[in-house]
Amino acid sequence: MNREQWLKVAELKGCDQIPCFVLITDAVRKQWPDKVDEIKQNYPEIFTDHLGFGPLPAEQPRYKAGQTQIDRWGCVWTNSYDGIEGVVTHHPLDDWARLKDLKVPDAAAEGHMNDIDWQQTALHIRNRKAEGKLTCGFIFHGFLFQRLYYLRGFENLMIDIATGDKNLDRLIDIVSTFNKELAARYLALGVDVMWFGDDLGTQTALTIGPDDFRRYIKPAYTEIFSMCRQAGTDVYLHTDGCIVEIMPDLIEAGVTIINPQDLCNGLENIKKHLKGKICIDLDIDRQSIVPFGTARQIDDHIRDCIETLRSPKGGLMLVCGIYPGTGIENIEAVCAAIDKYRR
Numbered sequence: 001m002n003r004e005q006w007l008k009v010a011e012l013k014g015c016d017q018i019p020c021f022v023l024i025t026d027a028v029r030k031q032w033p034d035k036v037d038e039i040k041q042n043y044p045e046i047f048t049d050h051l052g053f054g055p056l057p058a059e060q061p062r063y064k065a066g067q068t069q070i071d072r073w074g075c076v077w078t079n080s081y082d083g084i085e086g087v088v089t090h091h092p093l094d095d096w097a098r099l100k101d102l103k104v105p106d107a108a109a110e111g112h113m114n115d116i117d118w119q120q121t122a123l124h125i126r127n128r129k130a131e132g133k134l135t136c137g138f139i140f141h142g143f144l145f146q147r148l149y150y151l152r153g154f155e156n157l158m159i160d161i162a163t164g165d166k167n168l169d170r171l172i173d174i175v176s177t178f179n180k181e182l183a184a185r186y187l188a189l190g191v192d193v194m195w196f197g198d199d200l201g202t203q204t205a206l207t208i209g210p211d212d213f214r215r216y217i218k219p220a221y222t223e224i225f226s227m228c229r230q231a232g233t234d235v236y237l238h239t240d241g242c243i244v245e246i247m248p249d250l251i252e253a254g255v256t257i258i259n260p261q262d263l264c265n266g267l268e269n270i271k272k273h274l275k276g277k278i279c280i281d282l283d284i285d286r287q288s289i290v291p292f293g294t295a296r297q298i299d300d301h302i303r304d305c306i307e308t309l310r311s312p313k314g315g316l317m318l319v320c321g322i323y324p325g326t327g328i329e330n331i332e333a334v335c336a337a338i339d340k341y342r343r
Contacts, residue, residue: 176223
């Protein structure tokens, strides 16, 4: 699918097929490299990275079990699985007394774990434009809400919010300023879409209450997303977990393409709050049906997702991440079902 077709779907201007992307994680690919390659050859259109992220730093292997890494904010990450990013195990701001010494990355040079090569990024974007392909800017997953607990620690952050600690407003301003500076560099390159990732929900509810989201997170989202919209750039937000209570708030904040999980939010809730109002890049289940279901159950679920959310106006995309625990037969079933129903 070319740039014009993708943007028509994203902006609810009509479509003749649904953009779909299957992402097989490195951890799974390592289990069956030959079989995964065969599946990718059989379904080339759904393994095309339609967003076209720039030249992300190469790390071979990118994540290794037992490995620790320090990001540009000073957070220490520990990986438990080969090919799967780990979790933060040391929080540089676990004591507010350290706030004055916080090392804030330089948005002109630094990424998450490695420096951003802006010369190569600009070249990549120019080449994709010349080829009629979509261009996308990328800000590391966990850009705001999650970055707060990467820095503070989860329990500390929950206490900060519950008590209204004045230091939290200062930290949000620091993180938000960095994100705006980084986004501005991508916007200056004329990208079509800015990708943001921030997991806001648990399996059954928001991580923080909707009023706290509106007090602490939504204003910062609105600032950065407004920058993008004013530049004529679409705003893509990936957010895992149950976010039903703030779906309208995310639209108000400026999101134009949202990547919610299907089962924990419920297809009917997604239909009620999002269909026809915003583009839905639906995150197909990765916890139950895809890894543990039968081929028939996978086919039924993907068909149900599409029948519930499709529209002649567009506004529907699908993405399915394949994680450890998913057998090769189920990967094949996912690809076959997506390929069958996406038109």
